[in-house]
Amino acid sequence: MVPAADRVKKPGPSSVWLAEKTPRGGGATRGGAGGAGGADGGGKDGRGSHHAGPRDDDGAGSADGSGRGADRPAAGRGRRAADADRGADAGLDRDRITATTVALLDADGLAKFSMRRLAAELHVTAMSVYWYVANKDDLLELAVDHVAAELDLPDPEDDTDWRVQLRQLAHGYREMLVRHPWAAPLMGRFLNIGPCMRAFSDAALRLMRKTGVPKERQGGTMAAVFQFVYGFATSEAQYYQLAAEAGVTADEFYREAMGVIAGELAGSQLLRDSTEVMEARGGDTVAEMYGRDFDNALDVLIRGIEATSGDRAGDAGA
Structure with missing residues (x-):
């Protein structure tokens, strides 16, 4: 018989945004507003219950270690209430917890993030954090x-012409993913149905309608653009991380x-x-090279959209 701790739960669609939204503790609610997401529709599944968190920072209480674990025992409710009171005294709320999480992820990366590290940064106990958010995955x-x-x-x-708006949105998406390199792998892990992610997807869909591409091709067209951006930015961010880990600048890493x-x-x-291609592309720094490659690739995609839609009104935004 497989030990309980080693059993893997069958993945299923789940999200903090699908969890109950009733007040917990000092008026805190599950399912509050947050950031943005994946116009490319990327995002797989969450796991387990959303009604209680794990008993440690790496998913204890969860059969698959995902952090979406079983309910805490009733005997712990008194301590949880005391922890929540301490959290309230520390000015704790879900917005502050989320913002601090982002800062830690930016500074240390996803692999080093833990609920204990977060609690220490907030100067509260881990159980105080769990009063506002069920588990690490959420x-x-x-x-x-x-x-x-x-x-x-x-x-x-x-x-404004759709080409201009599409370029602006694509550039913004790339810049966001490069600024927060931990976000891309997580977008492939969750449903991406938070309010900001939905707003992003809605904006992308509106742009597809403006292009004049037939409806049956709008989904694929959107995927071509934003999955390209997702992949490009992920690769770019990883390059900068490699350079940082080597203790050199991006340009020094490139020369080596x-x-x-x-x-x-x-x-x-x-x-x-390869030398001929790179010389033709130009760029004195790694950032310039990435920028030129991105712009050229985006131009190719836009030309393809124009050919599909029959809208060849010129070079708006180029």
């Missing part, structure tokens, strides 16, 4: 929605890597072809 989902609020979404009443590659491929056709 908190990470709130953090994703929180950073999505940074996106500058086009005004539905604005009649190119030196190694040039040595390995010396005299090869691949090296000659």
Whole structure:
């Protein structure tokens, strides 16, 4: 018989935004507003119950370690109430908890994040945090929605050319994912149905309608654009992380890597072809190179949208 701690629960669609929204403790509610999300529809499943949190920071009380665990025993209610009182004394609320989570994720990364580390940063007990958020997974989902609020979404009443608006939204999405490299993997883990994520998806859908692309192709067109942005930004963010872990700047890392590659491929056709492409692209820094590649790729996608929709009104926003 498989021990209970080693059993894996069958994944199922779940989200902090689907959890109960009744007040808990000092007026705190489950399911409050947060950040933004995935216009590409990325997002898989959550796991387990949303009505109580784990008994430690890494998912204890959850069969699969996901952090969505079984209900806490009734015997602990008195202590939870005391912890909630201490949290209230510390000025604790879910907005502050989420904002602090984002700051820790930005500083230390997803792998080093824990509920105990968060509680220490807030100067409260971990149980105080659990009064406002059920578990670690729910908190990470709130953090994703929180950073999505940074996106500058086009005004539905604005009649600016769709090309301009699409470029602006794509650039904003890329910049947000690079600023918060932990967000991309989490977007592939949750349903992404928080208010800011929904607003992002709604804005993307409105843009697809403005392009004139037939309805049956709008979903695929949206995926082509925003899944490209998601992948590009994820790769870019990982590059910057590699450089930081090596203790060098992005440009220093690039020069060192190119030196190694040039040595390995010396005299090869691949090296000659690659050098020609990079020289034609230009860019004095890694940031400029990424920027030019992104703009060129986005232009290709927009040209494809124009060809599909029959809207070839020019080079607006180029």
